Amino acid sequence: MGLSVPRILCYGSSQATFFEQPVDFGTILMTKLPGKTLDQIHESFSIEELAVIRSEISEQLNKMRAFTSPFGGAVCGPHGGSVRSLVIPLSYCDRSEDVDSFYDNHIFSFAIQATPVMKKMLFNVQKLKSFGHRIVFAHGDLQPHNIMVEDGHVTGIIDWEFGAWLPEYWDYVNPLTRMDDNWRHDIMWKIPGHERYLEERDLWTQLMFLIEETL
Numbered sequence: 533m534g535l536s537v538p539r540i541l542c543y544g545s546s547q548a549t550f551f552e553q554p555v556d557f558g559t560i561l562m563t564k565l566p567g568k569t570l571d572q573i574h575e576s577f578s579i580e581e582l583a584v585i586r587s588e589i590s591e592q593l594n595k596m597r598a599f600t601s602p603f604g605g606a607v608c609g610p611h612g613g614s615v616r617s618l619v620i621p622l623s624y625c626d627r628s629e630d631v632d633s634f635y636d637n638h639i640f641s642f643a644i645q646a647t648p649v650m651k652k653m654l655f656n657v658q659k660l661k662s663f664g665h666r667i668v669f670a671h672g673d674l675q676p677h678n679i680m681v682e683d684g685h686v687t688g689i690i691d692w693e694f695g696a697w698l699p700e701y702w703d704y705v706n707p708l709t710r711m712d713d714n715w716r717h718d719i720m721w722k723i724p725g726h727e728r729y730l731e732e733r734d735l736w737t738q739l740m741f742l743i744e745e746t747l
Contacts, residue, residue: 534595536688538562551622555614565690567682574676574719581684582719588686589679590724593703597668601697603627605667607634608697615696617672618707619736621746631699632661643742650742657739660732665699672696674703675711676719701729709736710747 541561548557570585577585603612608627615625621642628634635658643654671678672694680687704726708716720726721733 535592536565536686537692538565538688538690551624553624555624565680565688567680567687569677569690570679570681570719571676571716573681574715577684584684585679585681585686586719586723589674589689592686592689593674593723593725596670596703597700599669601667601669603697605630606697607631607667607699610669610695610697615698616694617696618694619710619740619747621743623747631665631667635661639739639743642746643739644745645742653738654742657735657742660735663732665701667697668700668702670696670698670702672698672702673707674720675708676716701732704729705733705736709733709740710744 539562541563543561544559546557546559547554549555574582606612606627606629607615609615613627615627616623617625620638625634625638628637640654640658643650643657645651645654671689671692673691674689678691679689704721704723708720711717726733
C-alpha cells in the first residue's frame with residue numbers, strides 16, 4: 533500500500549460479546565515506529581514545522597484514497613464485513629451496500645427528534661446523502677495520538693482498528709466532530725485537502741448533537 537505503518541509480526545483471534553452480539557477480536561504483535569505521538573509533542577513545533585507535518589499526513593491520506601475498494605460502493609470493514617467507529621451509534625454497524633443505506637440505517641435512524649429544532653436539524657443533515665461521495669479506505673481514527681513523529685517528520689500512522697471503506701471525507705472530518713479539544717481541531721482540520729469538506733464537517737457537528745447519547 534506504500535503507507536508508513538508498523539509491520540505486523542503475528543496475529544491471534546478470539547471472540548467476545550459486544551452489545552449482545554458475537555464479535556471477533558484480533559490481537560497483533562508489530563514492530564515499533566520511531567518517534568513520539570503528535571499529541572505528546574505538538575507544542576514543541578513551530579507553525580512552519582506543523583505545516584510540514586500536516587503536508588506529510590496529507591500525502592499518506594492521498595495514498596489511501598487512491599485505492600479502489602474490492603467491494604464496490606459498500607460501506608464496510610477492510611475485508612467486507614462490519615464497521616467500527618467512534619461516531620457510529622453503538623460504535624458498530626453491519627455492512628451497508630451503499631452510502632445512503634449506511635446513513636439511513638445506521639446513523640439517521642438513531643437521531644433524537646425530541647423538539648422541532650432537532651427535527652429540522654435532522655432534515656438538514658440528510659444533505660449528506662446528496663454529495664455523491666466516493667468510497668475510499670479510511671483510517672477511521674486519525675487523531676494526533678495515532679500519528680508518530682520524529683525530528684519534525686511523520687514516521688507513520690498507528691492503531692488501525694477503525695480502518696474501513698468509508699465516504700471520502702471521513703478522515704478529514706471524523707471523529708473530531710465528537711471532540712471538544714480546540715488544539716486537536718487546529719492541527720487536524722488544517723491538513724491540506726480538508727477545505728473540500730467544510731460543509732460535511734458542519735453537518736456532522738450538527739449530527740453529533742442528535743446522536744451523542746447513542747455513542
